[in-house]
Amino acid sequence: MIPLNLNNSFNQVKEESDLDIGDLKLISTGSPTMTIKRPNLKLTLKHLGKSKTNTKSGFNKITSKYEVGKNIGTGTYSSVKLATEKDTGRKVAIKVSKRTNSREMAKKEYDTLKSLDQKTIIQPIEFIENDLKDESYLVLEYFAGMTLDKYIEEYGHLNEDETANIAQTLSNCLSYLHSKGIAHRDIKPQNILINDDKEIKLIDFNISKEGKSKCTDEEKLTKFSRIFYTQISSPLYAAPEIKGDKLYTESVDIWGLGIILFTCLFGKMSDSKEPICFKDNTNNIEDLIQSSTLENAWLQQMLLDCLNDDQDLRPSSEELLEYF
Template sequence: MKSLKTNNSQERVPSEDGFGIDILGLNSKRSPKITSKLTKKRAKPQKGLSEIHKTYEIGETIGFGTYSLVKFATNKKTGEKVAIKICRRENSREMAKKEFEILKSLRQSTIIQPKDFIENEAENESYLILEYFEGMTLDRYVKEHGPLEEKDTEKVATALAECISYLHSNGIAHRDLKPENILINEDKEIKLIDFNISKKGRTKLVGTKRVTKFSKIFYTQISSPLYAAPEIRSKRLYTESIDIWGVGVIIFTCLFGRIEDFAELYNSAKSFKRIEDYIISEEISSLSLQRLLIDCLNEDQDLRPTAAELSTYLN
């Protein structure tokens, strides 16, 4: 397969949505080192240890966003490794609390699992304790290693399809699917992170099946501009189908490399046809993977597959 140019630089760029976290790459060869302070810049004297310090040995920064950062930590009693998302501004603290509530309701192997949520009113900080996953973000992975092989892309696409189908069937629209929010390890296993702008719809049982009705059409302008679906760019009403567009962006990144190349193609395209022609021109041997990518990146949100239909492409 031809690959687009890659950039091997390791710049750390904050998530463009302002609240997301860009998890830094962590080689599974070693764990981050432990330090005693939340940040080197912030070393306020304390009369006593806060709850977070009593429970966890805080390590180095492994991710960051505009209003929050993520630290590696170890539970002092059990030795369990965790990631702690630290939020200091009021709006980001509220979003972290909402994220914890959403994650508590979800149990799926490709979704990062929450451990606890701790509020420190004295320090005006909130801590979202999460499962620690040894790997790196997908965008960083392709920058360092280049595009994935097709068989590995199919593995990622299958896991992601199951994940999004699970979310939508449980009434959750992620709304910020992008390479920075996918963690991947050496075995090409993935974890979906950052649920801070997710929305919950209503679900009900119809026979033995759980059916979701997203009763409200979304309008809030969200998602990073680089990855925004056409309906968001044009400031139109949108649905949970923006998650399907996000799946397409992630698969494109797996197959061809840097997402910036997709953005350049997308921005210069006068119509979706140019993107489709580009995908067809590439040497993708799996026609089902090619079809899935084209359909997910359809500019018409009503013509994209549903979350439940995603897995049928790869079976």
């Protein structure tokens, strides 16, 4: 047995007690000195090194740097808090993710956002983990507004000029994203922030992904150059190819753009809880678009093209720019 002097830092251990930590057995003898079995010494030190001090520092870093305020958003495994940076007075949004898989997704989201630089995409500030509470904190720029779906509910649909501006803004954003080989994969009204000036931000990149190139010969790439396998998206707004368990491309984001523009012009897409891509729903949506009295013929055509059931017939993000 090897004596290990822990001084006064372990005085809280009860006298004459055995403390089991996994395969470790620390034996207190009533003094600040403990004995530890030799075979587990290395593991013991490693275990003790991963102490509350280290894990708690993540939480302490948040509270020491930011004044955390009210909740401004809630998801299944995460919430968003409004906070103020103490040194600068800058407002930020802190996305708090719980559970291991949600924390991993938040870290991937941070890494993705850090690699992007486009004004319509929400910008990351820092990422902090807190193992003690099994939480992570993704600190983002704060954009004063609300999600598009809530805005439409409160103020009604947008006019054609406002929708056209959003169409151009999002088209430029998607062109940038897709040029990086990245698809957002969850473009929907809940992931668009809009303010009183009708400026927007694209948020929630937790399931965004860089797709695999269809082939290595750049000359042979089609207009949709990336391919994805994971069937993941919000079911209500998912593109038909995702619901059909098919391989799909970044064209799912073009479908998402169609969803956004329809919402801007007509409000809520459907009272049905069935996915929008179900045939009856798409037929109804197409009829509504075609029978509408939009002054901008190009906007009407863009809507129909983006919501095409066939992913290969939708415009690419580069082709979107030709509508303006």
